[in-house]
Amino acid sequence: MGSMMVLTIFFPSIIVSLLITIDTVFSSVKKVFLNKILQLILIILLYFTYLFCLLSLSVHLLGAVYYEYSLILFIAYYFFRSYGKYLILLTPFLLVSYSKLIDLRVVVSYDQLFMIALLIFSLFVVIDWLPFGWRNLKFSVLFILSMLISAYFHLQEVGTSFFTENSGTIVLLITGSLVILVSFYLYFSLQEKGNARIREELIASKIDRLTGVHNYSALSDMIEFLKEHKQVITVAMLDLDHFKKINDQNGHLVGNEVLRDFVQLLEAHLSLYLDKNNVEIYRFGGEEFCIFFYDSSKNSAYKIIEEFRAKIETYPMGVGMTDGVSITFSAGIENTINQTDILETLKKADEACYIAKQSGRNKVVIYHNNYQ
Known part of the structure; x- marks a missing residue:
């Protein structure tokens, strides 16, 4: 029961809190540092820090790595559409670095880590390319599928069948992913309404x-x-x-x-x-x-x-x-x-x-x- 609550409520809430912090900090970086190269360097360093926090909490609370691509998918899709998706390919390098620096236990092989990143990156490009304009729906599909891709490789290493022994974890991951999505969309919607009101007053x-x-x-x-x-x-x-x-x-x-x-x-x-x-x-x-x-x-x-x-x-x-x-x-x-x-x-x-x-x-x- 405790693990279920952590995986579906507490940990997703922490992720949303990190996303709100990222939005605030990244906006400040773009205002203070006008040079695009410097912005990119700072964003990578900040992502390195936030991912470290996420992984540390995941291992401490859940005993394994979950939702490791959650931050970067939001960053790539909602904050930095031009080059954010390429940071997805940086994530396995960071995971390998963490595994060596802090003895982070990554159950999949390094080759599989890079395979996960490549699959999620390809999925991002394909879904983003789709011509229909339902932005949040497209991202919801991308996010849940990405979490399942990552879970598939991780859970295969500790179980014999992804869809039987691990079915309970899969359901919890999907539920937790929906909690993250709904919470972020509420925050994002409030932001957009506030921006729309400011725009209207600005030009009225x-x-x-x-x-x-x-x-x-x-x-x-x-x-x-x-x-x-x-x-x-x-x-x-x-x-x-x-x-x-x-x-x-x-x-x-x-x-x-x-x-x-x-x-x-x-x-x-x-x-x-x-x-x-x-x-x-x-x-x-x-x-x-x-x-x-x-x-x-x-x-x-x-x-x-x-x-x-x-x-x-x-x-x-x-x-x-x-x-x-x-x-x-x-x-x-x-x-x-x-x-x-x-x-x-x-x-x-x-x-x-x-x-x-x-x-x-x-x-x-x-x-x-x-x-x-």
Whole structure:
């Protein structure tokens, strides 16, 4: 009974407490140390320390190593998406080091330790690649499968059958994993709600008078906010095609009406797919707009914008002042998963928009590294 409580409640609670500490400390590291190489070195040293604490507690409380990949999976998926997954491959080296330094009893062979890391790393890459955007569900599957992969190798060394003699431990591990996931998601959800409230207050009064969306000043403030509060954001840059011709042929008043109609249609379209707290529209410049999709994949954003592009290309704009003006737009999309900061993401989304315009306009393009 005591081991069951430790494996399913107490130890998972300790892991969640470590994760909250990691989130706080890593955020401070990113603020204080701006050099990316130095950040990486400090993060590795901190991970080394946190993993040592986790393993020591595991051996002391449970008499064996459990949940050894729990910290790094959260770090890789929620805190450092760009390079965190490679720290998974560092974990077996740390385990070997600990086994020599503190006489940590690791029941599996060193070859098996590296096999576990390779399997979990491969699983991470495959699940992260899947196109659907249910972020927490994807991670839940990844986390539980990873805990079972690790348990399989460890328990095989002490039992004859993974699914019979060790079935009770397997159930406890799955239960403990769910406790970790639910507890972290509650913490993460509260954080995201707090960030959403701050974002809303930050930009509430900075509205573009013509279109009613957030203005460039609000975008600048949001960029500064997001530098400190890392979130998964997909950025779409939209630029109306040949808008100068509309102004030249119909006058600027008609051009203004077209911009208002375009934004109203865009807002209505986005509301079909997203809650208002998960998307923001900014007027970037004259006829250029920037959209932030929170916690959405590039593919999801692409489908939404592409559907809107097809919807409006024959839709008459400015009907109140003319017989109707047809417009199209070009768009570029990128997200923050593989970027060091939001400014780099904006730059690459703008580059993709430029590619769309250069290749014939009236297109939506997702940024790829081979554009460089």
